[in-house]
Amino acid sequence: MSAYSTYVILLIVLFVSPLFSENHWDDYIAEKNIGSTYHVFGDNVNLRESGNLNAKVIQKLKLGQTVKILSKMNQTLEQNSVKEYWYQVQTESGSDIGYVWGGFISDYSFPIKDALVLCKNLGVKTRKLELKIIRDSNLISQGSWEVGPMSNETWDNTIYDEKRFSPRPNALFAIKFLIFSEIEYGYSNEQLFTFDQNFKIQPQFSWNPGACDPPACSESWLIFPKDTLPEDKKIMRKSILGKENTIIELMHSFDIDEPNQHDYYQSEYLWNGQNFQKKEN
Structure with missing residues (x-):
């Protein structure tokens, strides 16, 4: 052969x-690692007092802002075929602790040139990888591709x-x-x-x-x-x-x-x- x-x-x-x-x-539901730091994948993301959409908003998180994962809740939320857990997180300054849906948090990131690449696994239903390229919290370019x-x-x-x-x-x-x-x-x-x-x-x-x-x-x-x-x-x-x-x-x-x-x-x-x-x- x-x-x-x-x-x-x-x-x-x-x-x-x-x-x-x-x-x-x-x-399978993609999960973040407890104790690890990630970048926020959305802009003006709500940091809430508890893990639900009706909870009070503590502050707005910027695109690319770093948060530390403190714990994972049992509650999940599905939006646009993306299903993820809610997480208790701490902001980079350490001054605020609240809850964010995992769909608004990147899964992986790395620097290149003077920019930062944010990677997002959109889930096994969507079968897509989404990338955002940012510089100083400003979105430069983005795209998504079916990868499996x-x-x-x-x-x-x-x-x-x-x-x-x-x-x-x-x-x-x-x-x-x-x-x-x-x-x-x-x-x-x-x-x-x-x-x-x-x-x-x-x-x-x-x-x-x-x-x-x-x-x-x-x-x-x-x-x-x-x-x-x-x-x-x-x-x-x-x-x-x-x-x-x-x-x-x-x-x-x-x-x-x-x-x-x-x-x-x-x-x-x-x-x-x-x-x-x-x-x-």
Whole structure:
């Protein structure tokens, strides 16, 4: 079987088979970590005396303002298909303690350039990731994209060197998160984005660093311009040299019961100044 065929079969198992089974994530509600600090995802968000919409408003919270999660309430609220818990929070000054619905609190954030990226998991019903780019509590740009049923258990980011591409984007970065599936609970997915000179977000492509539905498994690597992926004789991988203005994705599919079976499939994403256009080999 070719590397491409093996890879496609694994993708079918990842994305299609869950549609025909009872999804173990249907009742999942994204949660914040008690004791952690998060950024407010909305603007003029009500900080209330208790966890309900009729409670007295203590103050208004600004977009990007930080709050510390003190406790999670049992009460949930669903708005626009987003269902989350209410949380008791403390403002960054420490002067006020109140309650905020989790839908108004970001799930992950990181700085880039002179801006802050706020990430929001919109829930397993919506299956979307929403980003807001802010500077000094001012919204610069935003967008949302369907990525699949997300978990809040694993978040990470990578900021890549945009100077390797010409004409170079204002920024090149990726956000990694966990997508639920029937394969070993879930798998990591990384979505690449760029900023233009006005910090407008442009989604590029996503890739899966690895997944496994024994005995079939796969793993992938990205090779950037001027980089070299070294040879690995153990898994029969040849050395791959990076190409100018291109991101190479090398996918390795293998069978854990067949130690000598290793198949490879390569895709290339050529930068045209605005987007990475996919070319399959």
